[in-house]
Amino acid sequence: xxxxxxxxxxxxxxxxxAEVASHRFMVRAGMIRQVARGIxxxxxxxxxxxxxVERIVREELDAAGCQEVLLPMVIPAELWKESGRWDxxxxxxxxxxxxxxxxxxxxxxxEEVMTDLVRREVRSYRDLPLxxxxxxxxxxxxxxxxxxxxxxxxxxxxxxxxxxxxxEDCRREYDNMYATxxxxxxxxxxxxxxxxxxxxxxxxSLSHEFQVLADSGExxxxxxxxxxxxxxxxxxxxxxxxxxxxxxxxxxxxxTPGVRSIxxxxxxxxxxxxxxxxxxxxxxxxxxxxALLRGDxxxxxxxxxxxxxxxxxxxxxxxxxxxxxxxPQGFAGPVGLDLELYADYRLAxxxxxxxxxNKAGTHLTGVCEKRxxxxxxxxxxxxxxxxxxxxxxxxxxxxxxxxVEVGHIFYLGKKYSTALGATYLDADxxxxxxxxxxxxxxxxxxxxxxxxxxxxxxxxxxxxxxxPYELLLLPVKWNDEATRDASEKxxxxxxxxxxxxxxxxxxxRAGVKFNDADLIGIPYRLTIGxxxxxxxxxxxxxxxxxxxxxxxxESAAAEAAALIGAERARLRVEDGGK
RNA sequence: CGGGGUGUAGCUCAGCCUGGUAGAGCACUGCGUUCGGGACGCAGGAGCCGGAGGUUCAAAUCCUCUCACCCCGACCA
Numbered sequence: 001x002x003x004x005x006x007x008x009x010x011x012x013x014x015x016x017x018a019e020v021a022s023h024r025f026m027v028r029a030g031m032i033r034q035v036a037r038g039i040x041x042x043x044x045x046x047x048x049x050x051x052x053v054e055r056i057v058r059e060e061l062d063a064a065g066c067q068e069v070l071l072p073m074v075i076p077a078e079l080w081k082e083s084g085r086w087d088x089x090x091x092x093x094x095x096x097x098x099x100x101x102x103x104x105x106x107x108x109x110x111e112e113v114m115t116d117l118v119r120r121e122v123r124s125y126r127d128l129p130l131x132x133x134x135x136x137x138x139x140x141x142x143x144x145x146x147x148x149x150x151x152x153x154x155x156x157x158x159x160x161x162x163x164x165x166x167x168e169d170c171r172r173e174y175d176n177m178y179a180t181x182x183x184x185x186x187x188x189x190x191x192x193x194x195x196x197x198x199x200x201x202x203x204x205s206l207s208h209e210f211q212v213l214a215d216s217g218e219x220x221x222x223x224x225x226x227x228x229x230x231x232x233x234x235x236x237x238x239x240x241x242x243x244x245x246x247x248x249x250x251x252x253x254x255x256t257p258g259v260r261s262i263x264x265x266x267x268x269x270x271x272x273x274x275x276x277x278x279x280x281x282x283x284x285x286x287x288x289x290x291a292l293l294r295g296d297x298x299x300x301x302x303x304x305x306x307x308x309x310x311x312x313x314x315x316x317x318x319x320x321x322x323x324x325x326x327x328p329q330g331f332a333g334p335v336g337l338d339l340e341l342y343a344d345y346r347l348a349x350x351x352x353x354x355x356x357x358n359k360a361g362t363h364l365t366g367v368c369e370k371r372x373x374x375x376x377x378x379x380x381x382x383x384x385x386x387x388x389x390x391x392x393x394x395x396x397x398x399x400x401x402x403x404v405e406v407g408h409i410f411y412l413g414k415k416y417s418t419a420l421g422a423t424y425l426d427a428d429x430x431x432x433x434x435x436x437x438x439x440x441x442x443x444x445x446x447x448x449x450x451x452x453x454x455x456x457x458x459x460x461x462x463x464x465x466x467x468p469y470e471l472l473l474l475p476v477k478w479n480d481e482a483t484r485d486a487s488e489k490x491x492x493x494x495x496x497x498x499x500x501x502x503x504x505x506x507x508x509r510a511g512v513k514f515n516d517a518d519l520i521g522i523p524y525r526l527t528i529g530x531x532x533x534x535x536x537x538x539x540x541x542x543x544x545x546x547x548x549x550x551x552x553x554e555s556a557a558a559e560a561a562a563l564i565g566a567e568r569a570r571l572r573v574e575d576g577g578k
Numbered sequence: 579c580g581g582g583g584u585g586u587a588g589c590u591c592a593g594c595c596u597g598g599u600a601g602a603g604c605a606c607u608g609c610g611u612u613c614g615g616g617a618c619g620c621a622g623g624a625g626c627c628g629g630a631g632g633u634u635c636a637a638a639u640c641c642u643c644u645c646a647c648c649c650c651g652a653c654c655a
Contacts, residue, residue, distance in 0.1 A: 011605090017649095108655085407655095480613095513614095
């Protein structure tokens with residue numbers, strides 16, 4: 001492709017709204033443009049990258065025995081009502097009506113639609129197992145879209161669903177997808193980690209996230225420094241250990257007028273936050289419950305939900321708190337509280353603690369777990385972090401990373417197949433409910449994650465397998481005839497060798513071209529100009545490396561093609577055309 | 579949804595407080611000089627000052643409403 005024929009509106013200046021590298025660079029490199037919040041145009045260069053990721057996903061999934069289909073994006077409400085998610089999913093589900101007033105939604109995920117297809121078309125155990133996927137635009141009306149493609153409302157996703165006769169086969173496919181996903185992200189040239197994860201509102205009981213490691217990632221994952229356990233911090237199992245005792249003393253009321261948060265009370269009473277019992281009031285499936293944590297810990301709602309076995313879980317409103325605790329928000333405490341109490345392990349056996357008195361403007365000191373609120377259920381409720389003890393091995397501790405979640409696989413069981421009646425006849429002619437798994441990859445997010453992981457101050461450094469082009473041919477002086485002739489020759493040679501090459505045929509100054517080259521981030525740059533040409537030399541430079549190497553003009557195309565070929569093979573990518 | 583902020587040329591922004599005929603840099607067009615890491619000169623094109631209403635002789639500027647976008651929080655693949 002010739003640069004002058006390509007729409008690449010690069011920007012010298014930083015777009016005001018872009019906060020993270022991927023967003024900034026994709027806008028500056030002319031790959032995306034925002035149309036509405038969380039909704040973007042893909043320009044040619046951005047689309048090429050998206051297509052590259054798609055191609056890798058397709059090739060690996062097809063090789064793993066999956067079949068591609070395409071489901072509608074506009075989904076009738078009935079299907080969502082049948083699964084119960086029409087009411088559960090909330091405002092993220094964009095609902096709309098057709099001209100006749102019938103209700104629809106824009107599909108944020110397709111368990112219902114796919115299960116509906118399968119229940120209509122599959123009757124026999126002979127047709128199973130089945131793994132169907134699609135690559136499609138999804139819409140989720142996010143509370144707060146941000147960071148460009150990292151958290152858009154409209155985004156490209158590969159979603160797959162598998163259907164099986166029994167648990168064992170479904171588990172086998174789960175492992176198959178785990179391995180396939182690992183191959184996909186490796187082929188994309190990304191450094192990632194598969195971690196155990198919460199199943200959220202998808203449901204099910206076993207799940208792994210694939211996290212691309214990047215400091216700007218929105219997720220925190222932990223891994224054990226001694227065994228191979230790795231999990232999202234929301235989910236990571238921390239070894240149960242008794243709480244600290246801060247001495248035995250009698251319970252005492254203290255006035256804390258208007259002082260609510262742990263931070264405020266801690267300052268007011270000059271006590272460290274770890275001496276506090278944080279009491280959070282939640283509504284679980286319509287019923288009030290209390291979560292107790294040490295003052296310096298964070299509640300993991302995922303863990304809390306799992307511990308309760310609740311379908312819905314939300315924080316209580318201030319009004320509900322007043323009703324349930326007889327005190328305004330900020331003064332709740334476990335002592336004498338008439339709610340089910342769930343406490344983090346860290347509070348087991350604690351004493352000498354400070355907590356709310358369930359009375360406006362009042363806290364209690366000298367609180368002792370065994371004496372003052374003996375009825376609590378203990379569980380691992382807090383968010384894990386660096387240094388916490390690993391529950392899966394003897395001595396290990398967690399280290400922390402930031403990650404971008406690009407893939408997620410779930411074992412679903414029979415949740416949707418039961419709700420929608422996806423059944424088959426077994427060999428004995430008995431009707432059985434199918435086992436299901438669901439597997440997602442954020443395709444557009446993977447593009448963003450790749451940039452988060454691979455960039456410098458000047459721009460993007462694409463992994464070869466997903467770069468918009470493999471090689472940028474950069475004539476430093478286009479209006480020099482010798483340079484132009486040599487460039488055209490090289491361009492033709494490279495194309496015939498199967499290299500995806502972009503020729504910067506603009507009559508621009510060298511500086512402009514070099515800066516755009518760095519910004520766009522094509523992995524290989526072949527620079528050609530009158531100075532080198534005099535000695536029959538051109539320069540080949542790898543984006544991200546500080547210096548290039550001189551090649552003889554006659555053999556440059558072949559050498560570059562060989563290097564690229566070798567790197568493709570390393571990433572397990574097949575030959576691509578132009 | 580709560581809190582904060584911003585809407586002026588394609589982009590980044592000044593002008594608004596203190597009302598008086600619309601600005602800069604970059605980008606774009608033409609000509610000339612330049613040319614291996616974001617050149618320079620000259621000449622040009624380009625804005626319903628987000629929208630509606632109001633105050634005023636006069637509104638980008640003051641007031642009210644509204645819409646959009648951004649940030650922080652709760653939430654989430």
